[in-house]
Amino acid sequence: MTHGIRFSQHGGSEVLEYVEVPTPTPSANEVLVRNQAIGMNFIDIYGREGLYPVSSFPSGLGTEAAGIIEAVGEDVQAFSPGDRVAYAQGPLGAYSQLHCLPAEFLIPLPESISFDVAAASLLKGMTVQYLLRQVHEVKAGDTILFHAAAGGVGTLACQWANALGARLIGTVSTDEKAELARSLGADAIINYTTEDVVERVKALTDNELCDVVYDSVGKDTWPVSLDCVKRRGLIVSFGNASGPVEGVNLGILNQKGSLFVTRPSLGGYADTPSRRKAMAAELFDMIERGAIDVQINQRFALSEAGKAQDALMQRRTTGATLLIP
The missing domain is CATH 3.40.50.720 (NAD(P)-binding Rossmann-like Domain)
Structure with missing residues (x-):
C-alpha cells in the first residue's frame, strides 16, 4: 500500500483526502515512479473545482512531479528502474507517493537538475517556453x-x-x-x-x-x-x-x-514525446546556464495539499509551491 490525495466530488479544498491506496502496477507501456517532489499548479485547482471535469470518482489529482523509477512495464525500453525522471503531463495522480503513467510522458532528468527544481519548473517552464518561443517568438x-x-x-x-x-x-x-x-x-x-x-x-x-x-x-x-x-x-x-x-x-x-x-495550452504544444523533450531540454539549458533561477518559495507536506491550494488561490504564494511526499 501507499498514500496519495483523492477526491470524490468537485468542490473546495475540503474535498481533498489523504488516503491509503493500493500500490499501482505498471502495464506494458507504463512506468511506476516514486515521487520525490510534486509540483502544484492552478490547473490542479481547476480539476478539483470541476472547470476541467475528471473522468470518474474517486480521482487522483496533479500531473507534475519528479522522482525515481521503481518499476517498468514489459514493453518499456527507454527507461529502467533507478532512472531519475520528471513529468508534467499524463493521467491525474501526481499528488501521490507512487504514480503510474505511460512512459511517453517521462523526461529524463539530468544530474545537474534536482528533484525539487524539476518538480517546481517543468510544467511552468515548458509553459513559458511555448509562450515566449512558439506562440509568439519574443525578440x-x-x-x-x-x-x-x-x-x-x-x-x-x-x-x-x-x-x-x-x-x-x-x-x-x-x-x-x-x-x-x-x-x-x-x-x-x-x-x-x-x-x-x-x-x-x-x-x-x-x-x-x-x-x-x-x-x-x-x-x-x-x-x-x-x-x-x-x-x-x-x-x-x-x-x-x-x-x-x-x-x-x-x-x-x-x-x-x-x-x-x-x-493555447501546454497540451497543444507539448503534444509528442519529441516536442516535450525538446522543450524540456531548452528549459534545463536555461537553468544550467544560470539564466533562470527557479524560485521555490513554499513547501508543504503532501497531506497538506488542500492548505497549499488555498494559499495559491488566496494569492499568498510567490514563485513555485511544492508538495513533498
Whole structure:
C-alpha cells in the first residue's frame, strides 16, 4: 500500500483526502515512479473545482512531479528502474507517493537538475517556453505585459524574457511581489491593487502599448488586456485564475485595433514525446546556464495539499509551491 490525495466530488479544498491506496502496477507501456517532489499548479485547482471535469470518482489529482523509477512495464525500453525522471503531463495522480503513467510522458532528468527544481519548473517552464518561443517568438526590443508576474509561471517568464532582451511589464498584487518580479528581470511592475494598469502601461510605453499581453488570470483581466495591446497586437489568454473568459465578442477585436487572440495550452504544444523533450531540454539549458533561477518559495507536506491550494488561490504564494511526499 501507499498514500496519495483523492477526491470524490468537485468542490473546495475540503474535498481533498489523504488516503491509503493500493500500490499501482505498471502495464506494458507504463512506468511506476516514486515521487520525490510534486509540483502544484492552478490547473490542479481547476480539476478539483470541476472547470476541467475528471473522468470518474474517486480521482487522483496533479500531473507534475519528479522522482525515481521503481518499476517498468514489459514493453518499456527507454527507461529502467533507478532512472531519475520528471513529468508534467499524463493521467491525474501526481499528488501521490507512487504514480503510474505511460512512459511517453517521462523526461529524463539530468544530474545537474534536482528533484525539487524539476518538480517546481517543468510544467511552468515548458509553459513559458511555448509562450515566449512558439506562440509568439519574443525578440529583443519587444514590449510585453505579463499578468501575475510574481507567480510560478511569471517568475520564470521575467527571467526568460530578460534573457531574450525583451522588455517585460508585470502586474502583481503587493509591493513584496513587485520587488520579487523586479529582482528577476522585469523592466517595470504595476501593482494592480493601487494603480490603474492601463494608464500605467500607456505611461510606460509612451502610449505605444504592448506587442503581446500574456494573461493567465482570465475573466478579471480580459478587459484590461484588450486595452494594453497595440494595434494588430496579440493577446495570449492561457489561464483562468479568476474564472474563464466567456461571451467574447469578436467585433471588439476589430474595435480595439484589429487584434489577435489565442487560447493555447501546454497540451497543444507539448503534444509528442519529441516536442516535450525538446522543450524540456531548452528549459534545463536555461537553468544550467544560470539564466533562470527557479524560485521555490513554499513547501508543504503532501497531506497538506488542500492548505497549499488555498494559499495559491488566496494569492499568498510567490514563485513555485511544492508538495513533498
